[in-house]
Amino acid sequence: MRIVVPRQPSATLPDAWRHCVGTGRLDLALRRDYQDSLALVQREIGFRYIRGHGLLSDGMGIHQPYEHGGERRVRHAFTYVDQVVDAYLEQGIAPFLELGFMPSGLASGDDTVFWWKGNITPPRDEREWADLVRAVLRHLVDRYGIDRVRDWPIEVWNEPNLTGFWSAGQDAYHRLYEVTSLAVKDVDAELRVGGPSLAPGYEDEWIQRFAEFVGRRDLPIDFVSRHAYSSGPVQPVPFGAHQTLMPASALLEQFAAPRRQLAGTGLDRLQLHITEFNSSYRPDNPVHDTAFHAAYLAPVLVNGGDLADSFSYWTFSDVFEEVGIPTSPFHGGFGLLTHRQIKKPTYHLYAFMAEMGDRVLARGEDHLVTRHDDGRVTVLAWAPADPAGGTPVSGHTVRLSLPAGPPDARGTAYLRRRSVSEDSGNAWAAWCEMGRPLAPSGRQIDALHEAAEPARSHRSVPVTGGRSEVDVVLGRHEVTLLELTPVIDETPPWWSEDRLFGLGTGNAPTH
Template identity: 70%
Template sequence: MSRLPAAWRACVGTGRMELALRRDHQDSLALIQREIGFRHIRGHGLFSDGMGIHRPFTHLGEKHVRHSFTYLDQVVDAYLGMGVRPFLELGFMPDGLASGDQTVFWWKGNITPPRSWSAWADLVRDTVTHLVDRYGLAEVRQWPIEVWNEPNLTQFWLDADADAYHRLYEITATTVKDVDPDLQVGGPAISPGSDKWLETFAEFVVARDVPIDFVSRHAYTSGPARHVPFGTHQTLGPASRLLEQFALPRHQLAGTPLAGLPVHITEFNSSYRPDNPVHDTAFHAAYLAPVVAAGGDHADSFAYWTFSDMFEEEGIPVALFHGGFGLLTHRQIKKPTFHLYAFMARMADEILSRGPDHLTTTDTTGRVTVLAWAPVDHEDLRNSPSSHALRLSVPMTGSSAFLMRSSVDEQYGNAWAAWREMGRPSSPLPRQLDALREAAEPVRSHRGLPIVDGHVTLDLTLSRHEVTLLEITPVRDETPSWWDDGHLLGMPS
């Protein structure tokens, strides 16, 4: 048996970092950590003006810069208090240091290089030094530090200028290592579609002997956006394309000096749009199930983008369900994909078997867990099979076993479906929120099973877009010898 890789929970995405100052964000992250338990969290905007780190000022006619960490400390304290470490992304450019006024997103992250490379190095050095001083070197060494976000796209880095990014990376990585050589630094955090970027970046790093501890990229499967008011529709490729993208860095770097470096997929999802309703559906959970189950074979981490719908890149959402990236909506309504991750968190840690529709694991206590999912039609979800049958045989000792089954599908554990049936209220009333929270819970069932010749046979029928978790434990019967359930109503023997 082999161990189930923990790459699926190694990191999760969030919006820009300052959102962690808000109550709804902190309540949502606390729920995520209780039921799933991610190890790291990555977001944009560490150096954007909303975090208030880079503070230029004039005194007695001279210009100065103060680096202030008031908000950064509050954000990191909140993260660590909930058991999740930062995965730091260094960007975007503070307005007071930017060489231009080009921005991205509703909240205007500046995408231009610094007008002073030495001032950028000072900003990086002071920030990393402060974190080491406040949280300790042993702690910060566990925080990967990624240089920028998707510099291969003109939306995120001026003109997608590779040479300018290489300079940014070299100065940044060298500065981080000046603070401590054992801090982890990497990149280039590229988006899908410009795959030669990683090869060119690797050649630069090797030729210049630039520090690098990991490589990173992103993965999505959606096609061009077709916009409607406050929403987007897109085609999707098969989910297997995500696994192909996860595997690509190792393939590209094979035979180079960077072969063997950790690979972090610092964003992944189906659609790259934060207003695509597919994110809210049961289809989405079944679509991503084989990716979450097998992604650790191809990457050291793959971060679901994002844990919460508190996310404002396209503006403030206009409805509770709006196609946001999150595992949770605002007000902590669980989506079906939340349960995919919560089911994974309850899996045992040794792999027994894997197939195109299931993952089976066990542990030293003899407990067996099965994650199973229905196949989907990624071109038209209406054509996904209405049912899917599979038979499994799992090893178990004793004479009988107890089965607990938890499921989400088009009807159960599907708050989006309930919200549609409510008439899609944009701002649900408190009683409607309560109803949605109840509708979001998986359906549970249980039964006893015989153990025959050291095995339990499972005949499963999954409904359309169902994801189900089976937890099977051997029974140690402690029923007293005198007990008879037939006497519950006092009938004589």
């Protein structure tokens, strides 16, 4: 069946998909590979905020206790913070501040998470913790200005419903939220603070108890946050992990859940930020590197903005070390980019979204059609991605009747197409064909960059009655971007393709 796409938009396309993106711990931003990757992402996609762990961990060096005159004192040092935030702002992206983990000099215990040992225990001195929070925010205000910092969301901790990220239980998190949120507002009442940054799998009661506590104590809260992942139990292998996946619709259900769970509490009317999402929650699951992954997440990017104010892909780059230093360029990392800026198929999904118009003409289970101010029509289409392990579909077709100029227009339109699939724009497949080299040579890296580029094609299509009939035939796990532009024909009257080699009328060959 051919889908007749309306001429007039039915909605504005939310850009919640580009509101924020995730990153590894913040001190990784001091590395060249990280900064080169961020520059590329910002140039071709353009996120507004970036969120990562470890702002208050030892690697950033903010909390510096010492003794003088027989007294314990603390110096708050911002050497690395300034370098990181300056680098972000230079790339047109602002921090989404996550307050964690606990500095070792303030921690009440030795429990840690990740290879780099982020401390997950409560502060042993709440007053010193509040002083730390105020010191960080006052410094940011002094350096970057109050108007700018008021736009930077401030999230209290990360996944406190998991003992692996918060060792002390829900009541202790409530107390941390109280102390922290009040400290934030001490600096400026218009700074935006929120939480509870929950990992998937929590019971409704967890977030409802949080809402009751905030209401009972009349605590400040400006947004609600949670995370979303769609993977099952881990099947470990050396230097990696495999997992089953739920359908992509499970991610959308998780996006929608907090407003349902918080109905009637008042918190359901606040902004909702999904501050992490991906398929697998493991940074070593090869599914992240595949063409399947781009097709799997396409409906999430297209539809997620109807459910949440932002949903932050975890993460923009494979410069990331939660389970240790990666041992190969493709290792199942979360990133849109590998080390050395090799683009994964999911990177192109985001880059394609960045080229869509903001006016929605049509949307379906395998396509999105938008219009730009200059009259161009853009189409994002994707093939089915079955996480149950079905055979990838080749030849899936989206049949569209697209508006191309005014209703009486005739002539032609220029159709430009870019695609990634199992067979194109797929550097992971090329790496596998190379034999999965652990340390590719310079020549191999060049070949991987080349293989990562989308397939490109173009053609002329007829326009009749202001419409072009376009059949989008998709390869295995293909995601494709089409751009349709009506042609204003400026071909000179003397042009003839027959005369290209001087053999046409009036130019007979001479001997």
